[in-house]
Amino acid sequence: MIWRRAVMILATAATAGGCAYYNSMWSAERHAKEARRLEQRGRSSEARAEWIQAAGQAQIVTLRHPHSRWADDALALRAEALARSGACPDAAEPLAQARAAVRDPSLRERVDLAAAACALASGDLLEADAALTAPLASSAADRRSRAECIAGEVAMVRADYARAVDHFSRSHDAAARRSALLGQQRLRIARAGTTSGLTPVVSELTQLLRTEPEIAGAAQLLELLTNVMTVAETPAARFRVAEVARDSLHAPALAAELFLDAAARDPGSLYAPKALIAALAVLPDRRDSIVALLDSRYADSPYTRAFHGESSVAYAAAEDSLGRALGVATVRTVALPTGARFGAPRSGPRGPLP
Numbered sequence: 001m002i003w004r005r006a007v008m009i010l011a012t013a014a015t016a017g018g019c020a021y022y023n024s025m026w027s028a029e030r031h032a033k034e035a036r037r038l039e040q041r042g043r044s045s046e047a048r049a050e051w052i053q054a055a056g057q058a059q060i061v062t063l064r065h066p067h068s069r070w071a072d073d074a075l076a077l078r079a080e081a082l083a084r085s086g087a088c089p090d091a092a093e094p095l096a097q098a099r100a101a102v103r104d105p106s107l108r109e110r111v112d113l114a115a116a117a118c119a120l121a122s123g124d125l126l127e128a129d130a131a132l133t134a135p136l137a138s139s140a141a142d143r144r145s146r147a148e149c150i151a152g153e154v155a156m157v158r159a160d161y162a163r164a165v166d167h168f169s170r171s172h173d174a175a176a177r178r179s180a181l182l183g184q185q186r187l188r189i190a191r192a193g194t195t196s197g198l199t200p201v202v203s204e205l206t207q208l209l210r211t212e213p214e215i216a217g218a219a220q221l222l223e224l225l226t227n228v229m230t231v232a233e234t235p236a237a238r239f240r241v242a243e244v245a246r247d248s249l250h251a252p253a254l255a256a257e258l259f260l261d262a263a264a265r266d267p268g269s270l271y272a273p274k275a276l277i278a279a280l281a282v283l284p285d286r287r288d289s290i291v292a293l294l295d296s297r298y299a300d301s302p303y304t305r306a307f308h309g310e311s312s313v314a315y316a317a318a319e320d321s322l323g324r325a326l327g328v329a330t331v332r333t334v335a336l337p338t339g340a341r342f343g344a345p346r347s348g349p350r351g352p353l354p
Contacts, residue, residue, distance in 0.1 A: 025070055028057035028077055035084065040174045042214050051085035054078075062097075072098075076107040083114035088121045109135045109143045116150050120157070128154050141172075149176035152183065159250040161187035178215045181208055185221070186250075193253040195229050202229070224248050228258075235269035236325035238262040242275065252282040270318055273298035277307050 035050035058081060061074035075098040082091035091114065098111045116131035128150065135147035152167035161183050168180035185208075188201050205222045208215060228245050232238040239262050246255035259279035263272040276290050276298075283290070298304045302314035 024057045024060040024064075025074060028054045028061065028074065028081075031057060032077060032081060035081075039084075042174050042178070044175075044214065048085045051081045052087070055081035055085060055087070059094075072102045072104060072107055076102055076110050079114045080110050083117045086121075088118035091118055105134075106140065106143075109138050109140070113143065113146050113150065116147070120150060120154055123157075125154055125157060145171045145173055145176070149173040149179070152176060152179055156183060156186070159186075159190070161190055161250075178212055181212065182215055182218055182221070189221075189225070189249050189251050189254075191253070192251055193257060195254070195258075197254075198225050198229055201225060228254075234325070235262065235266040235271050236322055238265065239271045239275050239278075239322070240326050242278065246278070246282065256282040267297070270301075271303075271322060273301040273303040273307075274318075274322070277303055 031050045031054035035047045035054060038044075038047035038050060055078050058074045058078035061068070062071060062078060065071060065074075075094065079091055079094040079098045082088070082094060095111065095115050095118065099108075099115070102108050102111055112131045112133075113135050116128045116135070119125070119127035119131055132147050132151055132154075135143050136151060138144045138147065148167045148171035152164045152171065155161070155164035155167060156179070164183040165180055165187060168176045168183055171177075185201050185205055189198065192198055192201075202222065202225050205218055205225070209218050209222065212218070224244060228241050228249065230241075232241050238258070242255050242258035242262055245251050245258050249255075256279050259275045259282075263269075263275040263279070266272055273294055276294055280287055280290050294301075294304045294307065302312045302318050305312050306315045
């Protein structure tokens with residue numbers, strides 16, 4: 001009688017434990033499914049909340065049932081959910097655990113996608129590339145689509161907008177579609193050679209923000225374009241506009257035109273030779289003519305002397321003057337001994353960066 005009662009107690013406990021495990025896993029999967037649905041509808045903040053719920057439920061499974069037949073599923077889901085909720089700092093350990101334990105190819109691809117997303121968030125683009133290798137070749141359309149979306153974002157960070165648009169076009173994710181729209185405008189900006197070429201981009205971005213207000217980065221990009229297209233009134237401001245075109249818009253041809261224009265419109269300005277030196281970096285084929293102009297017209301400029309590797313207290317003073325004129329901080333330079341040599345100066349980036 002006692003033996004039978006003990007067996008019944010153990011059976012009841014096992015059933016209760018199994019039910020608790022099943023309920024947690026079922027709940028985790030339900031939250032994850034809802035998160036994916038919300039993402040496709042562009043409701044990112046609500047989706048993140050669901051991913052957080054999914055991560056919590058998956059953690060219960062991994063802690064209470066680490067050896068169950070669904071333990072790997074829970075490990076993969078927790079890592080995926082944390083990454084997609086934006087909680088990458090909290091995902092480091094779960095990602096390491098999942099990568100060490102999970103063997104199923106489909107689950108490993110999900111873990112790799114989570115690792116790629118977190119590597120992108122931390123700025124480790126090489127790690128993101130490595131993590132995307134298997135998912136980009138996946139036989140599962142949904143995982144391959146997600147991989148293309150992340151690969152597109154990696155390309156955007158590298159300012160390789162043509163490649164970014166290619167990746168986005170191969171993804172059916174809602175986020176990829178929105179990013180592709182922005183990437184196409186970024187590509188047009190990168191290829192622009194004059195400010196007049198930016199006018200249609202401004203028009204399309206304005207319309208895009210009306211129809212797709214959640215496109216990340218669109219409003220900031222429009223603000224940058226407006227700043228570049230606004231007529232600058234001082235030599236320092238004209239130089240600043242050229243820097244923004246180069247460093248924030250990643251438009252080398254446009255930046256070159258603006259640097260040369262800044263030097264031509266204010267030939268007597270302290271910053272004219274600095275603008276010519278900045279133009280050299282994006283116009284290597286015109287090096288001889290620009291250097292000849294520097295040496296003939298601005299031989300005594302601290303910027304020309306710095307270009308030729310000569311230390312100068314006046315150079316530090318000129319940089320401080322430019323920083324004050326622009327209202328931005330500049331890096332303090334340390335006076336070097338007479339005869340010391342150093343690399344040619346390069347302006348910026350001072351931001352705002354995209």
